[in-house]
Structures are given as structure tokens and as C-alpha cells.
Amino acid sequence: MVKTDNGKAVERLRAAGLRPTRQRVELAGLLFKGAHRHITAESLHEEAVSLDLKISLATIYNTLHQFTHAGLLRQVIVDASRGYFDTNTGDHQHFFVEDEGRLIDIPGEAISVSGVPNPPSGMAVDRVDVVVRVRRG
Amino acid sequence: MVKTDNGKAVERLRAAGLRPTRQRVELAGLLFKGAHRHITAESLHEEAVSLDLKISLATIYNTLHQFTHAGLLRQVIVDASRGYFDTNTGDHQHFFVEDEGRLIDIPGEAISVSGVPNPPSGMAVDRVDVVVRVRRG
DNA sequence: TTTCTATTTAGAATAATTCTAAACTGTTGA
DNA sequence: TCAACAGTTTAGAATTATTCTAAATAGAAA
Numbered sequence: 603m604v605k606t607d608n609g610k611a612v613e614r615l616r617a618a619g620l621r622p623t624r625q626r627v628e629l630a631g632l633l634f635k636g637a638h639r640h641i642t643a644e645s646l647h648e649e650a651v652s653l654d655l656k657i658s659l660a661t662i663y664n665t666l667h668q669f670t671h672a673g674l675l676r677q678v679i680v681d682a683s684r685g686y687f688d689t690n691t692g693d694h695q696h697f698f699v700e701d702e703g704r705l706i707d708i709p710g711e712a713i714s715v716s717g718v719p720n721p722p723s724g725m726a727v728d729r730v731d732v733v734v735r736v737r738r739g
Numbered sequence: 740m741v742k743t744d745n746g747k748a749v750e751r752l753r754a755a756g757l758r759p760t761r762q763r764v765e766l767a768g769l770l771f772k773g774a775h776r777h778i779t780a781e782s783l784h785e786e787a788v789s790l791d792l793k794i795s796l797a798t799i800y801n802t803l804h805q806f807t808h809a810g811l812l813r814q815v816i817v818d819a820s821r822g823y824f825d826t827n828t829g830d831h832q833h834f835f836v837e838d839e840g841r842l843i844d845i846p847g848e849a850i851s852v853s854g855v856p857n858p859p860s861g862m863a864v865d866r867v868d869v870v871v872r873v874r875r876g
Numbered sequence: 877t878t879t880c881t882a883t884t885t886a887g888a889a890t891a892a893t894t895c896t897a898a899a900c901t902g903t904t905g906a
Numbered sequence: 907t908c909a910a911c912a913g914t915t916t917a918g919a920a921t922t923a924t925t926c927t928a929a930a931t932a933g934a935a936a
Contacts, residue, residue: 758933760932761932
């Protein structure tokens with residue numbers, strides 16, 4: 603019996619407490635197979651469609667959020683009209699190429715933010731996001 | 740003849756190359772009269788309505804963008820589903836209180852980012868945005 | 877005034893995302 | 907192996923923020 607090797611994806615989903623359904627396994631396959639990626643619900647859906655994976659857009663949205671809650675993805679907010687997700691959940695920041703809507707990682711070791719004041723009392727820092735907006739020119 | 744003093748607003752608009760229409764003058768009055776503010780198209784519209792200013796939501800959107808292009812406002816991207824604008828266009832960053840959708844300024848002198856790598860060739864840095872996400876707890 | 881163009885506006889249109897309720901499918905226990 | 911249940915997927919409707927359109931209005935200049 604010939605099958606795509608999705609054993610890794612299945613394990614990863616189980617470890618995250620997510621039932622390894624066909625759709626989740628296929629998406630995990632796309633997302634976590636090779637190098638880290640930046641995707642959009644639309645872009646991932648188009649990719650799935652082009653590979654003849656049968657996954658609805660609603661499921662893409664559901665899955666992206668579930669993966670994010672499970673810590674498998676991180677959401678990146680750089681554009682008011684489009685939600686990005688990053689398969690790299692480690693400490694790092696981004697360049698955002700405004701004309702192209704493209705993200706580029708900046709390693710966490712490279713960049714550092716200092717002088718962040720104490721948050722208002724009763725609040726705790728969740729995360730510090732740095733976006734370096736760049737343009738052609 | 741008793742009139743609201745909008746002389747300042749009118750001058751400011753003229754200086755920015757914007758024709759001082761009633762709507763723009765009234766909005767400039769709201770936005771630039773006192774301390775710096777963080778607003779949303781919706782929140783500004785509600786405020787205008789509550790003060791009996793006759794300004795449509797479409798005009799609020801138009802005006803916010805025109806003010807931004809003219810350098811009177813700065814757009815702040817912190818939330819995928821809502822556009823914020825800041826009357827403080829100077830060098831500074833933000834706390835974002837995620838539960839409340841509220842922004843708090845961090846003075847530019849306080850905070851600093853170091854180690855930003857060179858942007859990809861052919862690209863120039865437009866701006867470096869820092870968002871410190873905080874939560875109750 | 878008159879005229880000209882920029883501006884405003886109501887309402888339709890768009891785009892991203894979420895919701896709903898019905899159909900489907902992993903998983904578990906017998 | 908299989909029944910049964912709870913979790914998942916889905917098509918399509920609904921929602922939300924925002925933009926567009928084309929007609930009406932209002933500054934500015936002469």
C-alpha cells in the first residue's frame with residue numbers, strides 16, 4: 603500500500619491534542635514539512651485546491667486558529683486587511699514588504715528591544731512585536 | 740455673532756493643503772483640540788453623531804485617510820479587524836491592551852530597537868513599529 | 877453672483893472572516 | 907468488527923469593516 607508519509611503530522615497533531623482528521627493532517631503536511639512559511643487563509647486554500655486536496659475555506663480558517671491556539675502557528679499582524687500566520691513560533695520578528703504583502707523573518711538573536719516601560723498595573727506583557735516596514739526604493 | 744473657535748483647525752487644514760470644509764474642520768476640532776488621541780473610524784463617527792455633527796461614515800473614512808496622507812495622523816496596525824489612528828505622529832510606540840482594544844503610547848525616547856538587519860536589497864526601511872501586547876493578569 | 881471643481885453622501889458593493897445547521901468521520905468500548 | 911457518540915467539516919448565509927459610485931452640495935475664484 604503506497605501512502606504519503608504523514609506519520610509526522612499525525613504525531614504532531616496528537617501531541618497538540620488535536621484529532622488527526624484528514625484535513626488537519628494534510629494541512630499540517632503542507633505547513634510543517636519543509637522550511638518555515640508565512641501564509642494567509644486564502645493562499646493556503648489556493649495551495650490546497652491546486653494540489654487537489656478537498657478542504658473548504660471555512661476549515662482552513664478553523665484549522666489556522668486551532669493550530670495557533672495549540673502553539674503550532676503564530677499569528678502576525680502587519681496588515682489591516684489580511685491575516686498572516688507564521689509556522690515559525692520561536693522568538694523572531696519581521697520585515698514587511700508593504701508593496702508585495704510579503705513577510706521576511708528577522709532572527710530573534712539579531713534584534714532587540716530595550717526600554718519597554720512597565721505595563722499599566724494589573725497588566726502583563728504578552729508579547730513584543732516588531733515590524734520593520736520596508737518599501738521598494 | 741457667536742461661533743466655535745475653529746480658526747486653528749482651519750489654519751492647520753490650509754497648511755496641509757486640505758480645503759477646510761465644514762466636516763474636515765469639525766473633525767480636526769475633535770481630533771487636534773486637546774491631548775493626543777487614539778481613534779477608530781467607528782468611534783469617531785459615534786462621537787460626531789453624539790455631538791450632533793452631521794458627518795457620514797464615508798466622510799469619516801475619507802478624512803482619516805486624507806489626514807494620514809497629509810501627515811496629521813498616523814495609522815496604527817495592531818488588530819487584524821480594526822483600523823486605529825493616532826493623533827500623535829511623532830516618534831513613539833504602543834502598548835496594546837488586547838482585551839479592551841485600547842492603545843497606550845510609549846514615548847520614543849523610552850524605547851529603542853537595535854540590531855535591525857539591512858533590508859533586502861532594493862528596499863528601504865519605512866518605519867519600525869513596536870507593539871507591546873499586554874493582558875489583564 | 878456664476879461657475880468650476882473638490883467634497884460629501886446614501887446606499888450599494890467588496891473582502892475577509894465567522895456562523896449555522898446538517899452531514900460526516902475518528903475513536904472508543906463491547 | 908461495529909455501533910454510537912462527540913468532534914469535525916462544509917456550503918452557504920451572515921457579519922463586519924471598509925471602499926466604491928454616482929448624484930447632490932459647497933468652497934474658491936473671478
